[in-house]
Amino acid sequence: MTGGASREAIERHYDVGRDFYQLWLDPRMVYSCAYWPGELGADLEAAQVAKLDWHATAARVDGTARVLDVGCGWGAMMTYLTCERGVGHVTGLTLSADQAGYVGEHQPDADIRLEDWRDHRADGPYDAVISIGAFEHFARPELSIAQRRDVYRGFFEHCASWLAPAGRLSLQTIAYEDFDQTNGAVSSFFTDEVFPESTLPYISDIVTAAEPSFRVLALRSDGDQYAQTLKLWQGRLQARQREATELVGRATYRHYVRYLRVSRAMFERRVCTLYRLVLERRGAARVPELH
Numbered sequence: 622m623t624g625g626a627s628r629e630a631i632e633r634h635y636d637v638g639r640d641f642y643q644l645w646l647d648p649r650m651v652y653s654c655a656y657w658p659g660e661l662g663a664d665l666e667a668a669q670v671a672k673l674d675w676h677a678t679a680a681r682v683d684g685t686a687r688v689l690d691v692g693c694g695w696g697a698m699m700t701y702l703t704c705e706r707g708v709g710h711v712t713g714l715t716l717s718a719d720q721a722g723y724v725g726e727h728q729p730d731a732d733i734r735l736e737d738w739r740d741h742r743a744d745g746p747y748d749a750v751i752s753i754g755a756f757e758h759f760a761r762p763e764l765s766i767a768q769r770r771d772v773y774r775g776f777f778e779h780c781a782s783w784l785a786p787a788g789r790l791s792l793q794t795i796a797y798e799d800f801d802q803t804n805g806a807v808s809s810f811f812t813d814e815v816f817p818e819s820t821l822p823y824i825s826d827i828v829t830a831a832e833p834s835f836r837v838l839a840l841r842s843d844g845d846q847y848a849q850t851l852k853l854w855q856g857r858l859q860a861r862q863r864e865a866t867e868l869v870g871r872a873t874y875r876h877y878v879r880y881l882r883v884s885r886a887m888f889e890r891r892v893c894t895l896y897r898l899v900l901e902r903r904g905a906a907r908v909p910e911l912h
């Protein structure tokens with residue numbers, strides 16, 4: 622089964638170019654919901670570091686030898702893990718050539734692969750797996766709910782096969798909340814123009830797919846934090862309107878402002894939320910002795 626978004630579909634969104642994203646993301650180029658441990662605030666950079674920290678701690682990475690980042694973007698987590706958390710070796714997967722090129726230029730020793738997780742063959746076991754903001758691309762809108770769950774189950778089975786028993790997966794993804802998708806996609810603007818070939822899961826899809834391979838240790842629902850992140854991104858982009866328009870043209874600039882505004886409205890109206898899940902690989906099934 623093809624399953625999720627193709628490389629062409631991913632590149633349509635992400636290969637608009639690093640110069641454009643650099644105008645409005647934080648300096649580390651993190652492109653996913655930030656984390657405010659207390660009150661929501663305006664310091665995007667600190668909140669993105671707090672997010673990297675949250676997942677690294679959740680996945681218990683400190684001093685480990687090998688970590689996998691599925692959907693590594695421009696490599697912020699890879700740098701953070703090796704430089705600030707003492708991880709020996711980080712492998713990053715992305716489907717965007719621009720992102721892979723950026724990581725290669727900025728982290729010459731990085732193990733960056735332009736590769737779908739479905740094709741990833743681990744050189745050895747990983748101590749932890751982290752995946753932030755990629756799960757949203759793993760299933761296509763035309764798949765039935767059963768088919769989507771099969772795709773998600775496949776992802777969790779792959780993660781479990783890469784991890785040692787009790788190894789952790791820290792996962793962050795957007796999901797539908799107060800929305801009934803049996804009547805169709807939430808908006809053709811998203812499925813056709815922003816994130817083609819991608820659809821969102823429900824929490825029940827994630828848990829049903831993960832349960833055979835993983836225990837659920839923790840779950841946070843942080844939709845308000847994504848609304849705040851989107852608000853900050855939109856403000857930063859609009860503050861750089863002139864440079865953005867010079868780089869990508871007026872139509873693309875306006876498209877991005879609209880996408881950030883409509884996305885925020887979806888979180889504020891609870892159509893979607895943002896989940897952060899900590900999962901622990903189950904060991905080999907043990908059959909209890911009965912007397």
Ligand SMILES: C[S@@+](CC[C@H](N)C(=O)[O-])C[C@H]1O[C@@H](n2cnc3c(N)ncnc32)[C@H](O)[C@@H]1O
Pocket residue numbers: 625626631635650651652653691692693694695697714715716717720736737738739752753754755758759
């Ligand atoms: C929204 S970005 C998040 C990047 C990064 N984790 C961050 O937080 O900045 C989504 C990432 O998922 C990657 N991705 C999507 N589908 C993928 C797949 N099937 N296999 C590997 N990477 C994938 C994209 O290439 C992109 O790097």
